[in-house]
Amino acid sequence: MTTLEKVRAVILKMKKKNISEADLKPEAHLVGDLKLDSIDMAEMLVLAEEAFGLKISDDDVKNLTTIASAVEYLDKRLAK
């Protein structure tokens, strides 16, 4: 499974009624397009940490704005 697929799986796991698989395009903005609020974002971070087996630091949270930026960030972390 690619990082993009895993990120999509994480978001779908949250079972948000207004989000379907088709919405999860790389350019989709997590807050603007997918309408994730602060609790959703918090949950997404926790689920991502569990799925990728890493800890996302406070400073890195601001880099996670779109699905693509999340994938880019996670790929960099996984490459280290």
Next chain:
Amino acid sequence: MNSVSAVMSGIRRQQGPEALYWHDRWLSYPELIRRIDEWKHRLAGWGVGQGTVCAVQGDYSPASCAAIFALIELRAIVVPFTRTAAKHVPEFCRIAGVQCMIILNDDDAADFRRLESGPLPGLLSEFLLQRHPGLVVFSSGSTGVPKGILHDCERVFLKFVEPRQGWRTLLFLLMDHFGGFNTLLATFAYGGSGICLPDRDPATVCRLVSQTGAELMPVTPTFLNFLLTTGAHREYDVSSVRLITYGTEVMLPATLKKIRAAFPNARFKQTYGLSELGVLQSSSAQDDSVWLRVGGPGFETKVVDGVLWVRSAANMVGYLNAASPIEPDGWMCTDDRVELDGENLRFWGRQTDLINVGGQKVYPSEVENVLLEAENVCEASVSGTPHPILGAVVQATVSLCRPEAEELLRERLREFCLGRLDRYKVPMRFSVVASTAQHSQRYKKVHEKQTGKEE
């Protein structure tokens, strides 16, 4: 005021054959009184008397009970220690200015030691001018620095002067905690019978209930939950139990429902007290209710901004090593969050246990109660964990009745909670531990709490 002699005279008038059950036999009241007198004689021979600060280290036993009552009759300052507190004893002795110590082994043999002690704490020196017997217990305190709590036994004994029903009581709560000392006094002041426990394992407790026909079990919700998990109550005849009192922590409705089914002959009563103020009388709105009224003669209560305040005639004299939290007018903030319905209160836990999720408050007990209703969850403990977005999020540690794949479990529990709780209250992190580990962890948490908050 002479409540100590009034209570001690009452104990000395008892003639019953069952005062204290220890090592599979009953010690009668006349035997207990003889031992109190023997201890008074021995202590006097060692130069222990009015104003001596003397520690007693052991667990409930004929010797520890007799020595404690002897010290009180001699107007000494009693500092009880259980063996589990051993590592803290040097620090506690320094705080209380302990001058000598009686160390009791498992067979009740006593070793008397004099300690090198510095000057007495100022508060204690002042208190000694009154020539009253005293009691010192310790609280872990919110900062982790133990606080020595000095009580005037004349005040503590006051509520035991009026005769009440004596019970055949399990001496479960530790004797170096105010709740344990309160149980000890209530047992003997009312002519009841005390049952010593070699350990506090559910199987041991149920075995002793069955052996002695114990009627009153003053315990903690954590113990009751652990008891249910082990099923020990099904292995022994526990039908003699008529009253189960529980305090020191929040009782979850789900646990109360299960324990009521396990002890159908028993009434249930939540109790409330603090080491600094004593144990208040309480009455639960109904047996299956977590709402209760607290107070009784000598106690006043009020709720300010959702937090309980208490003023007590049995207020401690003060902390030996910290400023007193009691206001000049006698009121003390308990830090316990409560909900008020008429005269009934529901306890939601300590303010300090609250989890602040993005500015929204979460009571761990509410989440724990929901988790306990989920299938295959036999224990649950909830706390906060730092989170970069919300400041904190809720995390849960659960124990399972039978093995289950963790990933599926997490999803299942999240779903379950989402249907019953606001989203911000739903645990975001779950971990699974063995039931015994969970008990140890919670018991430790509760045990630490007990040093600051009793029965």
